[in-house]
Amino acid sequence: MDAPAQSPTTREPLLRPPSARAPASWRFSLRELLLVMLLIGAILGWGASLYRRYQGITSTPFAVYFTAGFGDDITAVLKERGAPIPEHSLGVGSGALGPSSTHREMTGDLQLPSREAAMFVDSLMKRARAKIVASGCREYGMASRSSSDPDEGFSLHYRRDTTAGSILVYVVRIDEQHVRLVAVLDEHRAP
Numbered sequence: 003m004d005a006p007a008q009s010p011t012t013r014e015p016l017l018r019p020p021s022a023r024a025p026a027s028w029r030f031s032l033r034e035l036l037l038v039m040l041l042i043g044a045i046l047g048w049g050a051s052l053y054r055r056y057q058g059i060t061s062t063p064f065a066v067y068f069t070a071g072f073g074d075d076i077t078a079v080l081k082e083r084g085a086p087i088p089e090h091s092l093g094v095g096s097g098a099l100g101p102s103s104t105h106r107e108m109t110g111d112l113q114l115p116s117r118e119a120a121m122f123v124d125s126l127m128k129r130a131r132a133k134i135v136a137s138g139c140r141e142y143g144m145a146s147r148s149s150s151d152p153d154e155g156f157s158l159h160y161r162r163d164t165t166a167g168s169i170l171v172y173v174v175r176i177d178e179q180h181v182r183l184v185a186v187l188d189e190h191r192a193p
Contacts, residue, residue, distance in 0.1 A: 059102050059191055062162045063137035068106055068169065068187045069094060075133075076112075076183065079125045085114045092183065103190035111182050116175040123147075123154040123173055130169060134160045139167075148172075166192040 073092050080087055092110035114122055127147065134141055143159040155172035167189035173181045 056101050059104060059165060059189060061104060061189060062139055062165050062167060064134055064139050064160060065104065065106065065167065065187060065189055067133050067137060072108060072185065075129045076126065079122055079129065080112065082125060083118055083122055085118065088112060103188065106187045108185040109183065111176065111180055113179060114181050115179055116181060119154045119173045119181055120149060123156060123171065126171060127156045130158055134158065138162055161192060164192050165189055
């Protein structure tokens with residue numbers, strides 16, 4: 003049996019035996035490799051964005067306080083102002099606006115002279131700001147305070163980890179001795 007032909011300078015066989023060649027199915031160009039990598043990257047990116055979008059939200063401690071303790075702060079501010087405490091608790095409602103957001107609201111009528119509403123809202127805003135910090139959240143954006151006779155209100159925005167939220171509180175005059183309190187808390191996954 004003859005040995006395979008060799009190159010005159012390198013002494014290597016000119017033809018490799020078929021068992022040493024790569025199979026045809028494993029041959030690809032650099033362009034094909036880059037296109038496959040691009041496709042895989044696009045699919046992974048799309049999957050990650052879907053995961054983040056539908057991942058549930060974790061309520062902040064401030065949202066828990068809003069449901070359980072905000073009414074106590076309202077009562078404390080009413081006591082500071084010398085106003086009567088409501089006989090029944092404020093109505094609290096909550097709901098989810100999807101897997102990545104929550105909505106809670108509180109409403110009730112208070113026996114508070116409308117001339118006291120501005121001081122009541124200022125005291126309540128101070129307490130809410132302190133609770134935002136105490137619950138490990140940080141205030142961000144601009145806080146706003148609105149005052150248009152006879153209505154008063156404020157809004158605060160906060161953030162903790164991947165959750166952002168806002169609280170809006172408005173006091174609307176019913177008559178000279180009564181106001182309606184409306185407080186709304188929204189939390190959502192921060193972008």
